[in-house]
Amino acid sequence: MPRPALTIATRAARAAGQIILRYMNRLDSLDVIEKQRHDYVSEVDRLAEAEIIRELKRAFPRDAMLGEESGLSGDSRNVWAIDPLDGTHNYLRGFPHFCVSIGLIENGEPTLGVVYDPLRDELFTGDKGNGAYLNDRRIRVGKRDGLEGTLLVTGFPYRQRRHLDAQIGMTRTLLAQAEDIRRTGSAALDIAYVAAGRVDGFYEIGLYPWDMAAACVLVREAGGRYCDFTGRDGLPANGHLLAGNVAVVNAMVKTIAPELTPALAH
Numbered sequence: 355m356p357r358p359a360l361t362i363a364t365r366a367a368r369a370a371g372q373i374i375l376r377y378m379n380r381l382d383s384l385d386v387i388e389k390q391r392h393d394y395v396s397e398v399d400r401l402a403e404a405e406i407i408r409e410l411k412r413a414f415p416r417d418a419m420l421g422e423e424s425g426l427s428g429d430s431r432n433v434w435a436i437d438p439l440d441g442t443h444n445y446l447r448g449f450p451h452f453c454v455s456i457g458l459i460e461n462g463e464p465t466l467g468v469v470y471d472p473l474r475d476e477l478f479t480g481d482k483g484n485g486a487y488l489n490d491r492r493i494r495v496g497k498r499d500g501l502e503g504t505l506l507v508t509g510f511p512y513r514q515r516r517h518l519d520a521q522i523g524m525t526r527t528l529l530a531q532a533e534d535i536r537r538t539g540s541a542a543l544d545i546a547y548v549a550a551g552r553v554d555g556f557y558e559i560g561l562y563p564w565d566m567a568a569a570c571v572l573v574r575e576a577g578g579r580y581c582d583f584t585g586r587d588g589l590p591a592n593g594h595l596l597a598g599n600v601a602v603v604n605a606m607v608k609t610i611a612p613e614l615t616p617a618l619a620h
């Protein structure tokens with residue numbers, strides 16, 4: 355049976371989603387700041403994150419909070435990794451692919467995750483040992499037994515453009531076997547789609563815990579695997595993530611190996 359924490363995280367995600375939807379009809383008037391080149395934050399991100407933290411702190415006052423916008427607060431073995439609006443670029447342009455992501459990391463392991471798409475009212479949830487769900491329906495990763503015929507999804511590292519040549523090399527190599535590759539702009543939602551079997555595999559450079567913790571729980575609970583580019587299991591400290599079913603991830607590790615630079619392999 356899922357823990358009460360999942361109910362609370364779900365409530366927080368839905369509350370943030372309401373804030374996101376409320377501001378959609380006034381995107382032109384939003385206060386937007388460029389944190390660094392090509393990396394933006396809006397007042398919606400900040401308002402949604404504050405709402406999530408308020409809900410979580412009310413229930414778990416001793417837990418630490420790691421928000422994309424507010425950083426780390428508290429000192430605990432339990433850390434809530436929060437991306438209040440994953441896909442801010444898409445949101446600000448009216449491109450309909452973004453989500454709220456809330457993950458619980460316990461002693462370094464993601465154990466609970468909520469990814470909420472407020473536009474489609476699709477709620478992806480996962481809790482260690484209790485499976486992964488889309489709304490009330492159990493989800494599973496796809497059944498491909500290798501890269502042949504797969505639909506993959508990725509994101510390009512606008513924060514780490516120094517790795518762009520390596521990623522283009524990986525993409526060229528993977529596309530020689532895969533059916534196609536998508537780049538949609540919300541890592542958490544993309545990985546949730548892997549868990550639901552909508553796409554077969556995911557790879558991206560330079561993610562942060564708030565981008566991937568929640569969705570990685572979904573993948574694992576849906577019968578899949580996540581690891582770094584060299585095949586080391588677990589949430590990658592360097593943020594270079596692969597996800598999919600076991601066969602697809604194993605094939606991706608083998609295929610991209612020749613394209614890895616030393617910086618991507620450690």
